[in-house]
Amino acid sequence: EVQLLESGGGLVQPGGSLRLSCAASGFTFSSYAMSWVRQAPGKGLEWLSTISGSGGSTFSADSVKGRFTISRDNSKNALFLQMNSLRAEDTAVFYCAKDKGDSGYYPIDSWGQGTLVTVSS
Amino acid sequence: AIQMTQSPSSLSASVGDRVTITCRASQDIRNDLGWHQQKPGKAPKLLIYAASSLQSGVPSRFSGSGSGTDFTLTISSLQPEDFATYYCLQDYDYPRTFGQGTEVEIK
Numbered sequence: 563e564v565q566l567l568e569s570g571g572g573l574v575q576p577g578g579s580l581r582l583s584c585a586a587s588g589f590t591f592s593s594y595a596m597s598w599v600r601q602a603p604g605k606g607l608e609w610l611s612t613i614s615g616s617g618g619s620t621f622s623a624d625s626v627k628g629r630f631t632i633s634r635d636n637s638k639n640a641l642f643l644q645m646n647s648l649r650a651e652d653t654a655v656f657y658c659a660k661d662k663g664d665s666g667y668y669p670i671d672s673w674g675q676g677t678l679v680t681v682s683s
Numbered sequence: 684a685i686q687m688t689q690s691p692s693s694l695s696a697s698v699g700d701r702v703t704i705t706c707r708a709s710q711d712i713r714n715d716l717g718w719h720q721q722k723p724g725k726a727p728k729l730l731i732y733a734a735s736s737l738q739s740g741v742p743s744r745f746s747g748s749g750s751g752t753d754f755t756l757t758i759s760s761l762q763p764e765d766f767a768t769y770y771c772l773q774d775y776d777y778p779r780t781f782g783q784g785t786e787v788e789i790k
Binding site: 671 | 715717719721725726727728729732733738770772774777778779780781782
């Protein structure tokens with residue numbers, strides 16, 4: 563059974579940094595691309611970033627390009643999102659998600675339970 | 684970026700009703716579209732991928748159709764556990780984009 567467990571969320575001041583983690587289990591982690599998606603309070607889903615199974619390709623939304631960096635450690639079955647220069651509008655629940663394939667051109671098929679990031683002074 | 688326009692934004696329906704939600708892409712996305720269900724306070728869940736393929740474990744009352752720019756999610760007989768918000772997501776090109784969501788409420 564696929565399990566995705568996010569961690570690292572919390573309260574951070576504007577301009578601060580935070581690193582989210584996603585621990586994966588139940589599948590061959592390196593064979594699947596992984597993504598981060600967020601949801602601001604009361605709002606819809608927003609795709610942020612995807613990384614291929616090997617980690618050799620990454621894709622990011624313009625809204626976070628240059629501030630957020632996706633990475634992975636296949637030896638530890640872990641996905642990361644480094645978030646810098648955080649703004650109040652980054653306040654959201656952040657979900658990690660698994661793709662159906664390794665390239666970054668397959669659909670999302672599994673989701674973690676999410677971790678809340680609050681940016682406030 | 685490809686824009687995904689979902690309609691309606693909300694609907695009220697009764698148990699047993701047939702429900703249809705549509706998603707329109709701003710350009711041809713072949714069949715690279717998924718439908719995800721989200722219940723309040725919970726993570727989304729994949730229902731349909733590649734426009735019409737039922738994800739394993741999802742009840743057969745859910746179905747998807749369409750290709751190109753126009754797509755439909757149909758619930759053939761609405762059940763109490765189906766009251767939720769539904770999102771379409773295109774994975775044809777980056778940036779991936781979601782529809783704005785359709786909230787299905789109890790009438």
